[in-house]
Amino acid sequence: MASAKEIRGQIKAIQNTGKITKAMEMVAASKMRKAQQQVIDARAYAEGIRRVIANLMQAHPEYRHPFITPRDEVKRIGLIVISTDKGLCGGLNTNAMKKAVQVLKSVDVAADVMNIGRRGGMFMRRCNVPIIGSVENINDQPSMDEILGVVQVAMKHYLEGKLDEVHLVYSEFVNTMTQMPVASRLMPCPMPEEETHGGYWDYLYEPDSKEVLEGLLQRYIESLVFQGVLENKACEHSARMVAMKAATDNAKSIVRDLRITYNKARQAAITQEIAEICSGAAASA
């Protein structure tokens, strides 16, 4: 059995770890609330643009943009992987990466990857998948500017015909305990549900349909990615909070066990000492 002093050292160390995880849990909890609020704030735009695009699809515009036209032959796909920058958030990234691998395996063609978040980049580099765009160290309150670069890369490659489809993988925030990895197709654009009013009608365009549609579709794609980033942030903080809570509880239970072992060791030492004194006294008498 380890000596009482050693056990005391261990208890101290584990208590310190517990304090750190407890602090991380509380930080994550407060960040999670902010991240959730941001997801809610951003919903208005997402809803607005979805409605506008749905209307647009009904209006049968004369101009068909490549972003909405599926290609006959898919030779190469692109994948935007949204992950966290830091670890210590349970199985969040692992689950997202599983989903990403599933997407890559579901098509028979080669793929290029763009990563938003460091963890996804690290994983994809290990898998030897070519990475054509990357952004890391996303702010806790993400802004559109940060992710625009990656989206631009995806659009450029798509328009040049280097990629025939672009997919997006991120974790969706269901509730504090549950985060769900989701994969969706980004380009050609998934069209929102249409409810036909019937009849032919079209918008007036100002200045012209090409410019308006191009700008609008571009923003639609950007907003889809941005929503993904916000959702992923909310997931990151809630997953971290849960993981750190579990770690704190574990630390507590280990300390409890060690304390019992420590007391036993101390007791044994005392008993032994008394026995030695007694036998010494008996021998001298």
Added chain:
Amino acid sequence: MATMNILVATVEREVYRGEADFLAAPGVSGELGILPRHCPLMAKLTSGELRIQLGERTDEVFVSGGFMEVQPDMVTVLADSAERAADVDEAAALEAERNAKALVESRQGETDLARAEAELAIASARIAWLRKKKKH
């Protein structure tokens, strides 16, 4: 009189939601005035002021570009960035303009220059708007 629903949003947040009986928006080729039951219109916006009138009340929102969709009973403005009149701080706007000017002057490469010029245009538009506001 009929009214229409207005939604002004940026990717980050919802800026304005409510009813209106008149809306003036800065279209790329001139100001657009929208009354309820306007025919469907899709317009690109430039940086400028969005005026939303309901009865006697007028709300003003500064937008720096984006798109506007008009349906007979609903107007959706998807702004690239938008600020309510009360939010815009002139000092901050001036600071942004100074930064933008410095960037144009130091010009590093084509892409940076294009971006800096766009920023400068927005900052100037914002300041012009604030000045106009102050005179009233």
